[in-house]
Amino acid sequence: MEIEHPVQHKKEKAMDTGNWRNHYPVVDESKCIACGNCVKYCPEACIFLDDSEKAEASKSGKVAKIDLEFCKGCGVCAQVCPVNAISMRTEEGGNNNETKSKKDKEKTN
Amino acid sequence: MNEQLTKNFYPGHATCAGCGIPAIVRHVLDEADDSVVVINATGCLEVTSTLYPYTAWKVPYIHNAFENAGATASGVETAYRILKKKKKIDKDIKFVIFAGDGGTYDIGLQSLSGMLERGHKVLYVNYDNEGYMNTGGQRSGATPYGANMTTTPASETDIGNKTFRKDLMEIVKGHHLEYLAQANVAYIEDLRKKTKKAFQALEKGPAFLLVLQPCTNVWKFPTSDYVKVGKLATETNFWPLYEIEKDNYKINLKIENPKPIEEYLKTQRRFKHLLRPENQEVVNYIQENINQRWNKLLKKAECQF
Numbered sequence: 192m193e194i195e196h197p198v199q200h201k202k203e204k205a206m207d208t209g210n211w212r213n214h215y216p217v218v219d220e221s222k223c224i225a226c227g228n229c230v231k232y233c234p235e236a237c238i239f240l241d242d243s244e245k246a247e248a249s250k251s252g253k254v255a256k257i258d259l260e261f262c263k264g265c266g267v268c269a270q271v272c273p274v275n276a277i278s279m280r281t282e283e284g285g286n287n288n289e290t291k292s293k294k295d296k297e298k299t300n
Numbered sequence: 301m302n303e304q305l306t307k308n309f310y311p312g313h314a315t316c317a318g319c320g321i322p323a324i325v326r327h328v329l330d331e332a333d334d335s336v337v338v339i340n341a342t343g344c345l346e347v348t349s350t351l352y353p354y355t356a357w358k359v360p361y362i363h364n365a366f367e368n369a370g371a372t373a374s375g376v377e378t379a380y381r382i383l384k385k386k387k388k389i390d391k392d393i394k395f396v397i398f399a400g401d402g403g404t405y406d407i408g409l410q411s412l413s414g415m416l417e418r419g420h421k422v423l424y425v426n427y428d429n430e431g432y433m434n435t436g437g438q439r440s441g442a443t444p445y446g447a448n449m450t451t452t453p454a455s456e457t458d459i460g461n462k463t464f465r466k467d468l469m470e471i472v473k474g475h476h477l478e479y480l481a482q483a484n485v486a487y488i489e490d491l492r493k494k495t496k497k498a499f500q501a502l503e504k505g506p507a508f509l510l511v512l513q514p515c516t517n518v519w520k521f522p523t524s525d526y527v528k529v530g531k532l533a534t535e536t537n538f539w540p541l542y543e544i545e546k547d548n549y550k551i552n553l554k555i556e557n558p559k560p561i562e563e564y565l566k567t568q569r570r571f572k573h574l575l576r577p578e579n580q581e582v583v584n585y586i587q588e589n590i591n592q593r594w595n596k597l598l599k600k601a602e603c604q605f
Contacts, residue, residue, distance in 0.1 A: 204354040205312025212317075231488045232527055234315065234322045236305040258301045261311035265318030265516075266524030279524075 205261070208235065212264030214279040218255050222276035225253035229268035229277060235261045238268060305330060313356040314348040318516045318523030320485040320530070321345050324427050325398060327488055328509075329359070331495040334392040337362070337376060341369035341408055343400030344434045345427070369399045370411035373422045394499060395422040402432045405441035405466050416475040419505045423498050426508070427485075429515040430465070437518035441466040444538075445589070446582055447570045449518070454573040459582050464589060472508045473544055477501075480508040481543035486530025490541055490552055497543070512539045520569030529567050536564045537594045542601070549601040558594075561587045 230238045241256040255277070257268070269277040301311075308329040315321055321344060329336055340346045340363045349356040350363065364372040373395055383389045404412060404426040415422060431449055432438040439449040439461050446454075447461045454460035472480050479501035481494040491511060498507035514529040516522070521529055533539040536559045541552040562583060565571040574583055 198350075198353065198355050200310060200355050200358045202310065202312070205310065205356070206314055206351065206354060208312060208314070230302060230305075231327070232320075232323060233302075234317075234319055235311040236302040236322070236326055237311070239302040260301070263317035266522070267318055267526060270524040271527050 208261045208263050209259060212259075212262060212282060214264045214266060214281055215259060215262065216257050216264075216266070216268050216277050217280055218257060219276045219278070220254045222274050223254045224274055224276075225255065226273060227255075228271045228273060229255055232267050232271050234265060234267060235263060237262045308336065308357070308359050309349070310356045310358055312354060314351060315344065316517050316523070318526055319344070320513050320526045321427050321429075323488065324425065324485050324491070324511050324513060327492050328396065328398075328423075328425055328495045331492055332394050332396070332499060334394050335359070336394045336396055337380075339363075339369055339373040339376060339395065339397045339422075341397070341399035341403030342366040343403050344429070345398055345400065347434050366403055367407045368411045369397050369403055369408050370413075370415035370422075370424070373397050373424075374411075374415045374418060374420045377420045377422055394502065395420075397422060397424045399424070399426055400433075401426060401428045401430060401442035402440045404428075405468055409471075412472075413475065416472065416477065416506050416508070421502045421504075422506050423495075423502060424506065424508045426468070426510050427513040428510055429513045429518075431515070431518055433515050433518050442468070445586055446565075446574050448573060449570070459573065459579060460570075469510060469544070472510075473547070475506075476547065477506060477508055477544070478504045479543070479545055480510075482510045482512075482539070482541060484512045484530050484534050484539055484541060485514070486512075486527045487534065487541060487553070494543060497545075518570065521567055525567070529564075532559070532564045532567060535559050536561050537590050538564055540594060540597055542597065546605070548604050549597065551597065551601050561590055 225240055237258045238255055240253045242253045266279050269279050305326045309325045337360045346363050377395050380393055399408060428442050430442045431440050437449050438451045442465050443449055443461045445464050446459050448454035449461055452461040469482055479498050483491040483494050494509060498509055501507045512530055512533055514526045534541055535555055543550050565574055
């Protein structure tokens, strides 16, 4: 029994929560111990542990990576990090055009 | 993007920055082995995740009205049971309700009770942010004593909300559930463990989880602090972590030296007025109440049946 649903999840219709942000998180990869605390608590599930070649240089072979597309800049990740590897930086000039996503740029053009 | 955690619930929803509700939803759904159907009561989660034409849900989702999440789930679960009996469905499906404290403590209490009484195999997850947050912070049955809410404002002469929160765990326990537990979003591993147990208990009947969800917007603390405030709630014994399995209580985390409740109150601006010297008595009263409840809980955990 397959029923066509009137509203389906479509990624391109998602609200652009990335432009809510005033601050953005930055991971200090040399400090990161890949404990996964930020991954668990991130309300937008933006963070994942990267175990690719690049990350092998770090202590545990894994490192937290943050995808800023939907990040609202709440700062939970920086708060829960046990080794203070994540710091929050201010978006220059508020949330300027450069950090805004494609969708918004198209609108303003 | 975290592939595993966004499998069922995608970002792009409009919950406030620093809200823990999506974390609860993702970790609960991540523990389910089978396909899930989500039933949602009106509340923060519903209004933020289903802004037309977008839906953050990648699983089948039904929202009906504020008061009838339990009744809706009963219907859906019964339909599934009958179709399975007639062999029109062969999949194993789990049913999960997400409801806020307004839709559980106050408005949806009768439909929750009906659902539990009839024994529908549904997991009810209540994210408890202690008020009606998406409509501006009115008090609910879950609002703690002394909180400054829009319908119980604190002033020079008034301390705000003058009732203690309902003990929902006891109300639900009265339905003789196989498994119910009180969890906290700040202790995700504990929440996941409890969810796993709850899904196992679904084979016999309904299960219930009560999860504390600190609200950055109305409790008034910085957006980065939901984990910190949640941890303090447990460390002060305001929100003990325990589970009830076949009417047997088990405390999951015993705090050696509980912190005084002021530590918790001073992190939130909704309790700011209680920290004035003339309100010291109120704080003592709250502390006394917490101690009393904790001692009762210890006694309950001692008797095993």
